[in-house]
Amino acid sequence: MHGCVGYELYEWIRSQYGDLALLQLLSTASTKPVGFVTMMAYPDEDFFSFMDGASRILKKTRGRLLEEFGMFVAAALVEAHTELIPASWSALDVIEHADSTIHTVVRRENKDASPPYIRCTRTTAGEVKIIYDSPRKICEFGKGIIIGIGRYYGERLDVRETICMHHGHPQCELIVAAAAMSPGPFSHTP
Numbered sequence: 001m002h003g004c005v006g007y008e009l010y011e012w013i014r015s016q017y018g019d020l021a022l023l024q025l026l027s028t029a030s031t032k033p034v035g036f037v038t039m040m041a042y043p044d045e046d047f048f049s050f051m052d053g054a055s056r057i058l059k060k061t062r063g064r065l066l067e068e069f070g071m072f073v074a075a076a077l078v079e080a081h082t083e084l085i086p087a088s089w090s091a092l093d094v095i096e097h098a099d100s101t102i103h104t105v106v107r108r109e110n111k112d113a114s115p116p117y118i119r120c121t122r123t124t125a126g127e128v129k130i131i132y133d134s135p136r137k138i139c140e141f142g143k144g145i146i147i148g149i150g151r152y153y154g155e156r157l158d159v160r161e162t163i164c165m166h167h168g169h170p171q172c173e174l175i176v177a178a179a180a181m182s183p184g185p186f187s188h189t190p
């Protein structure tokens with residue numbers, strides 16, 4: 001996993017669970033510290049041992065924590081890549097182009113980064129379908145990133161996982177839908 005993600009792990013634990021939780025986690029023999037250097041990659045095992053340690057200490061499932069971390073890291077990912085994201089895009093536009101524009105450029109410009117190959121299709125104006133089949137099998141992290149991107153743009157997105165690698169499927173399918181807009185105070189809808 002890349003250092004730009006690893007760096008945020010410490011910030012996430014510290015801001016959501018406190019310094020003590022981070023110290024406790026890092027002093028656990030089985031938790032490997034994750035590299036602080038944002039421009040370098042570090043072994044996936046370090047990321048996973050950190051998450052497993054967090055799961056034991058915080059008494060939450062690894063999946064739940066991956067989703068929470070995805071929500072947290074989304075803003076940093078967007079802000080680190082603003083040159084790739086036109087100001088006119090909505091959250092759903094960013095998600096639609098997450099691979100064709102964003103992950104593709106991240107892969108090209110940073111040889112150490114290996115974001116997953118996801119397939120994003122705009123099925124309707126208000127919906128994107130994502131196919132995810134990374135060998136890391138962390139669709140929960142992807143779900144969190146999606147919700148976090150929505151929050152960053154002030155848009156509520158609903159994410160439904162219709163099939164999942166954790167249930168024996170060869171890939172995960174995520175359906176991301178813009179939540180129905182409620183009529184504003186000046187709506188003329190009868």
Ligand code: HEM
Pocket residue numbers: 001002003004005041077078081094095098102103106112113114115116118130132134135136137138139141142143145146
């Ligand atoms: C602004 C949008 C996004 C940016 C800038 C971004 C960038 C990145 C970067 C830099 C990584 C780390 C790669 C590495 O560790 O080598 C990553 C990983 C990942 N991204 Fe994205 N991403 C974005 C949107 C998304 C979306 C919408 C999804 C939805 C599924 C997603 C799913 C993932 C997953 C699951 C990983 C973990 C690695 C894996 O599963 O193999 N990303 N992304």
